[in-house]
Amino acid sequence: MSRGVRHYPGFGWMTVLCLVILYAPLIVVTVYSFNGSTSITTWGGFSLRWYVDVFTGPEAPRFKAAAWNSLTIALIAATVATAIATAAAVAMHRAGGFRGRSLTFALINLPLMVPEIVVAVATLIFFTMVGITTGYMTILIAHITFCIPFAYLPIAARLQGIDEGYEQAARDLYAGRGQAFFLVLLPLMLPGVISGYLLAFIISLDDFIITNFVKGAGMETLPTAIFGSVKQGIKPNIMAISTLMLAVSAVFVTLSYLVNRVGRKSP
Amino acid sequence: MAGPGTSGGGGGGGWRPLLVPLLMPTWLTIGIFLVLPVALMAVYSFLTKEFRGGVIWDFTLAAYDQFFVDRGLFGDEPPAIEWTYIAIFWRSIWQAGLATLFCLLVGFPTAWFIATRPASQRGVWLFLITIPYWVNLLIRTVSLKFLIRDNGPLNEGLMALGVLDAPVTLVNTNLAVQLGLFYSYLPFMVLPIYAAVERYNFALSEAAADLYASRWVTLREIVIPVVKPGIVAGCILVFVPSLGAFLAPDLLGGAKTFMIGSLIEEQFKGSLGNWPFGAAASMILMTLVLCALMVYARSASQAAGQGAAR
Amino acid sequence: MAAVQDAVDIRNVTKRYGSFTALDGVSLGIADNEFFTLLGPSGCGKTTLLRMIAGFEEITQGEIRLFGDPIAGRDPNHRPVNTVFQHYALFPHMTVRDNVAFGLKMKGMDAASRRARAERMLEMVHLSAFADRMPAQLSGGQQQRVALARALAPEPRVLLLDEPLSALDLKLRQAMRVELKQLQEETGITFIFVTHDQEEALTMSDRIAVMSAGQVQQIGTAREIYEAPVNRFVADFIGETNLIEVEVTRVDGDRAEVVLPGGHRLTCPSASRTGGRHALSIRPERMSVVAEAGADMLAVVERVVYLGTDLQLMVRLEGGAEFHVRLQNSARIAVPEPGARIGLRIEDGAARLLAD
Numbered sequence A: 001m002s003r004g005v006r007h008y009p010g011f012g013w014m015t016v017l018c019l020v021i022l023y024a025p026l027i028v029v030t031v032y033s034f035n036g037s038t039s040i041t042t043w044g045g046f047s048l049r050w051y052v053d054v055f056t057g058p059e060a061p062r063f064k065a066a067a068w069n070s071l072t073i074a075l076i077a078a079t080v081a082t083a084i085a086t087a088a089a090v091a092m093h094r095a096g097g098f099r100g101r102s103l104t105f106a107l108i109n110l111p112l113m114v115p116e117i118v119v120a121v122a123t124l125i126f127f128t129m130v131g132i133t134t135g136y137m138t139i140l141i142a143h144i145t146f147c148i149p150f151a152y153l154p155i156a157a158r159l160q161g162i163d164e165g166y167e168q169a170a171r172d173l174y175a176g177r178g179q180a181f182f183l184v185l186l187p188l189m190l191p192g193v194i195s196g197y198l199l200a201f202i203i204s205l206d207d208f209i210i211t212n213f214v215k216g217a218g219m220e221t222l223p224t225a226i227f228g229s230v231k232q233g234i235k236p237n238i239m240a241i242s243t244l245m246l247a248v249s250a251v252f253v254t255l256s257y258l259v260n261r262v263g264r265k266s267p
Numbered sequence B: 001m002a003g004p005g006t007s008g009g010g011g012g013g014g015w016r017p018l019l020v021p022l023l024m025p026t027w028l029t030i031g032i033f034l035v036l037p038v039a040l041m042a043v044y045s046f047l048t049k050e051f052r053g054g055v056i057w058d059f060t061l062a063a064y065d066q067f068f069v070d071r072g073l074f075g076d077e078p079p080a081i082e083w084t085y086i087a088i089f090w091r092s093i094w095q096a097g098l099a100t101l102f103c104l105l106v107g108f109p110t111a112w113f114i115a116t117r118p119a120s121q122r123g124v125w126l127f128l129i130t131i132p133y134w135v136n137l138l139i140r141t142v143s144l145k146f147l148i149r150d151n152g153p154l155n156e157g158l159m160a161l162g163v164l165d166a167p168v169t170l171v172n173t174n175l176a177v178q179l180g181l182f183y184s185y186l187p188f189m190v191l192p193i194y195a196a197v198e199r200y201n202f203a204l205s206e207a208a209a210d211l212y213a214s215r216w217v218t219l220r221e222i223v224i225p226v227v228k229p230g231i232v233a234g235c236i237l238v239f240v241p242s243l244g245a246f247l248a249p250d251l252l253g254g255a256k257t258f259m260i261g262s263l264i265e266e267q268f269k270g271s272l273g274n275w276p277f278g279a280a281a282s283m284i285l286m287t288l289v290l291c292a293l294m295v296y297a298r299s300a301s302q303a304a305g306q307g308a309a310r
Numbered sequence C: 001m002a003a004v005q006d007a008v009d010i011r012n013v014t015k016r017y018g019s020f021t022a023l024d025g026v027s028l029g030i031a032d033n034e035f036f037t038l039l040g041p042s043g044c045g046k047t048t049l050l051r052m053i054a055g056f057e058e059i060t061q062g063e064i065r066l067f068g069d070p071i072a073g074r075d076p077n078h079r080p081v082n083t084v085f086q087h088y089a090l091f092p093h094m095t096v097r098d099n100v101a102f103g104l105k106m107k108g109m110d111a112a113s114r115r116a117r118a119e120r121m122l123e124m125v126h127l128s129a130f131a132d133r134m135p136a137q138l139s140g141g142q143q144q145r146v147a148l149a150r151a152l153a154p155e156p157r158v159l160l161l162d163e164p165l166s167a168l169d170l171k172l173r174q175a176m177r178v179e180l181k182q183l184q185e186e187t188g189i190t191f192i193f194v195t196h197d198q199e200e201a202l203t204m205s206d207r208i209a210v211m212s213a214g215q216v217q218q219i220g221t222a223r224e225i226y227e228a229p230v231n232r233f234v235a236d237f238i239g240e241t242n243l244i245e246v247e248v249t250r251v252d253g254d255r256a257e258v259v260l261p262g263g264h265r266l267t268c269p270s271a272s273r274t275g276g277r278h279a280l281s282i283r284p285e286r287m288s289v290v291a292e293a294g295a296d297m298l299a300v301v302e303r304v305v306y307l308g309t310d311l312q313l314m315v316r317l318e319g320g321a322e323f324h325v326r327l328q329n330s331a332r333i334a335v336p337e338p339g340a341r342i343g344l345r346i347e348d349g350a351a352r353l354l355a356d
Helices: A011-032 A049-056 A060-094 A101-113 A116-130 A136-160 A165-172 A177-206 A209-214 A222-230 A236-265 B004-008 B016-044 B062-068 B083-115 B119-134 B137-148 B153-160 B174-199 B202-210 B215-226 B228-243 B247-252 B260-267 B275-306 C046-054 C096-106 C111-124 C140-152 C170-187 C198-204 C222-227 C232-237
Strands: C006-017 C020-031 C035-039 C061-066 C081-084 C158-162 C190-195 C207-212 C215-220 C242-252 C255-259 C265-269 C276-282 C287-290 C297-306 C310-317 C322-328 C341-346 C351-353
Touching: A011 A236, A011 B083, A011 B119, A011 B137, A011 B174, A049 A060, A049 A236, A060 A101, A060 A136, A060 A177, A060 A222, A060 B016, A101 A136, A101 B016, A116 A136, A116 A209, A116 B016, A116 B260, A116 B275, A136 A177, A136 A209, A136 B016, A165 A177, A177 A236, A209 A222, A222 A236, A222 B137, A236 B119, A236 B137, B016 B275, B062 B083, B062 B275, B083 B119, B083 B174, B083 B228, B083 B260, B083 B275, B119 B174, B137 B153, B137 B174, B137 B247, B174 B228, B174 B247, B202 B215, B202 C081, B202 C096, B215 B228, B228 B275, B247 B260, B260 B275, C006 C046, C006 C190, C020 C046, C020 C061, C020 C190, C020 C215, C035 C046, C035 C198, C046 C061, C046 C081, C046 C158, C046 C190, C081 C140, C096 C111, C096 C140, C111 C140, C140 C170, C170 C190, C170 C198, C190 C198, C198 C222, C207 C222, C207 C232, C215 C222, C215 C232, C232 C242, C232 C276, C242 C322, C255 C351, C265 C351, C287 C322
Parallel strands: C035 C190, C035 C207, C081 C158, C158 C190
Antiparallel strands: C006 C020, C006 C061, C207 C215, C242 C255, C242 C276, C255 C265, C276 C351, C287 C341, C297 C310, C297 C341, C310 C322
């Protein structure tokens, strides 16, 4: 029986396999984070003890400080990167063809094309040579830099779909340049800006390699703190932290998904 | 692109050039904190190493010499090719290539399957595929290690089911590293292929079937050539980060699975480090990546050549 | 008893998508060597029927036979039919020659023969000079010809054409109509042509099936369908017509006597066998303006529209119905002014009573 040219036998099963591979480790870790036993191999009944341990245990102050660093860096880096990227997107899509446009496009995407480890090495060498002591500031600068393309892509995609007629109509109806931007264009591109912000935030929160190079001694973000602990073996409290971070990610994805859906409904 | 219509009309009185300064922050940030550092890194690779980590400003080819040329333990033997680092690079390329291949074998059917669902369901499927991408890579890698370790849930489960008699050692093997890379970057393969298949004109498959091609011949002769730009993009997106990956080889592999990422990282940690050598290895890695990107650019421009007719 | 076998025999075919019925018990036979057109508005089921013959849609109920063989369950690549797709579906990564030779390659023909045959097909559609181009480098009309050559190359017994001219501009469309008909006559292949354009259907087809809402309304030659529509839908869809409600006073076989607005009685051909009120169809060009004395109907002119070759009078009949009359533009006719009272005469046999 013909089942149409779209059907290929086995492709559905491959998709299931794909999802199993992607989710199995996450589900297993989530389940074991509620393990009451001290050993990670045996199941000791459902318990929240490792979550309590994360907040009150011997490693708690270290993780708290790291989480605070991660969070504030992600907030500042995402905000600055989104502002830079929004300005860049408006110029790239509303200034017509200017000299250096394609060069600028390549520049914006450069952090995506250079391997992360190379960015890490180059940034470390730069800070050392200029003589900036590595620490909070250096992490922040590095994060702003590599977050720009991630914030830029959704904003530019959104802006591309907005007809210039809207701004022209606003200008025609006596709006000044600034008014046309703030009252018409910005509200229209807002879903893209929010998506870009969320993406930049998650990417900053996620980063390990570059942070690990430029953090300097004594400075930790959540990923570097977790990495340090994991090097001595996977302990149950790490699974609890992982599950908490999983939950944070899940909230963010859902937010960005909803923002995108709302965005798609407006013109 | 600046269409002919976009430059003239505008918001009146040629205010478009006024927008260009909005690019200043981007130019400055990426210029100072990425382009300049990469240039400095290039310079560094030609400097002499200092023993406590750092450099002496004496220009030399020592770092590249150390990478490619073997002069014996005391540097007095006749020069021969140094295989140690080339082997590490070769292993990295091989591991990244295999991971890319696995991602393609699983990612293409998945992307096709999702793109052929009714439009209302596609969003949910894509959502499911992208969630793991949003989860911290370190946490995902640690989770995978937890799952596949010798007495982890995978081995225990398979033994409980009677599939295995004794646990299979995966951690510290090449397979574990490939699995880790595969697992890290699988969504990068699915998304561009999905985008290409979604734009694919299924009438082409119908035309092929109408002209006596079977399902699988149609896939080989029509579908794959037409969606090739998406496949190449997916392969690049998986291959490039796999090549320089640090977490998967470091956490899932051992000494035998040493890859470029770990080699470079080692040069900047502790007193055994060698900054110029690390910079040189980074330069070589970047050259490899540029080659891969050039392959992509060529395939993209070919696709643009066929373009237009959908 | 050597009954001539139909090329395509469609028996009581129904297609449902969930609760929606796309085709509702369609039966028709298409003879070998025939240029057969499925004509109807979008959503009438004509493309679904074509895709069932090609093998892209499954049949919910009923049967389709190709030269006597039931073909349900055969994949498209095992059917001796080829299709010219609406937007051509030329393979973008292959040259024009490779496109044309694709079907031959799939059938296992050797490289030299298929090259020769592809050249011959391209010659037939006057595109020999373009064999090495990519499809994107051709104009719409040229792509159309490549699609035609590609579908004809494997010598199908039936060629299916899914609105192949809809993407071309008017001039090209008119030229292609003549060419398609010639090609069909030269090759002797059965053509099944799907279109929503009645002019296309009328100019090319040996027979036309008018479809609406998943059903065949009427099958016949162009003249039969235009001049003797069986129902309101066909009369209205094919060409322009005036439909007026009339009272039937007497039915006599396939003729009926009706009362026209204004009271005159008229005997005319009828597709209806019952009395009561029915629609009477009168083509606007089958009317003439006459003196009030000898007229079938009286009317007041409301507007005169100049159409170049024709003049269109928009008039109001006694009793208030709107009515259109088309007069050939000529120096010899007197054009009535708006507001004038005129008499209308219906040509013999031009009015036809419809069966709803």
